Amino acid sequence: MVSARLETLLKAGEFIVSAELTPPRHYDTTQFVEAANLVAPFVDVVQINDNLLSQARLSNLVAAHLVQQVGLEPVIQFTLRHRNRIALQSDLLGFAALGVRNVMVLGGYPCTIGTDPDAKDASDLSSVEAIASITRLTREGQFFNGDPIDPAPDFFVGTIDFPCVNPADLDSSMARLAAKIEAGARYIQVQAIFDLAPMQAWMAEVRARGLHERAHFIAAIFPFSGAKRLEFLQSVPGLSVPDDLLTRIRSADGEAESLRITLELVEGIRQIDGIRGLHMRSIGAEDWVPRIVEAAGLRQLLVSSAS
Secondary structure, eight states: OOOOHHHHHHHTTOOEEEEEEOOOSSSOOHHHHHHHHHHGGGOSEEEEOSSGGGOOOSOHHHHHHHHHHHTOOEEEEEESTTOOHHHHHHHHHHHHHHTOOEEEEEOOOOGGGSSOTTOOOOOOSOHHHHHHHHHHHHHHOBOTTSOBOSSOOOOEEEEEEOOOOOGGGHHHHHHHHHHHHHHTOOEEEEOOOSOHHHHHHHHHHHHHTTGGGTSEEEEEEOOOOSHHHHHHHHTSTTOOOOHHHHHHHHTSOHHHHHHHHHHHHHHHHHTSTTEEEEEEOOTTOTTHHHHHHHHTTOHHHHHHHHO
């Protein structure tokens, strides 16, 4: 199995930088490969999302192979929504055959919000159950039903979480997070950060419970080029965009102010104890990745990591 750069860098204490690519809603991969080439010099690894927003897209198994050809290490968003446990294991074997080690487990938005609202969710495992099953596949060489597999694949398993903003829900939020880590999640992507205060408070609780010593935490941001994109993100389920951000962008040069806000977020994230990396959810905004990395001084971190 190919060595995972992501795991190596995180274990070495490096601050990792990643971007996100979205497979197309067709089979012409030209623009996808162009986007991969664009971000390649500016990231340690690249994430590939999985039928984003419940829309049928090019398989991220194929997309993983394409980014490998560019010289990038893929991190696969592995969505449970449209896979039962048989499909999960089938795709995992495919990723293992390609040498893909980084698998990020997430439940995914329900099918009803996508372009095929009559589709049915196929998942028969919770996120915690899926993480535990993939971990057992790796560590014990067992399929989900206990049958042996030899050789066993070697996956570096992660998941996502959202910073809890309601103090009344904090204990249950931490319990769910701890359960994911106990099941085998070795890195946690915290998304999506538009306001530093909730993230700072949430990470303080993570540290108080020692969870930052059991998993690597990576903060995710959405690059946005102006008010229009921010308004769209505000409409996405699960995202909370502060009104003052929109006001600030509308009252100034939208693109320049967007970059200033993004750089403020990046700087604040880098100062949070326990955060080990930055992920840019550059969905349709791949051209912003070089700008952010250069302006935030992250390029030197990449050079240091590669040396």
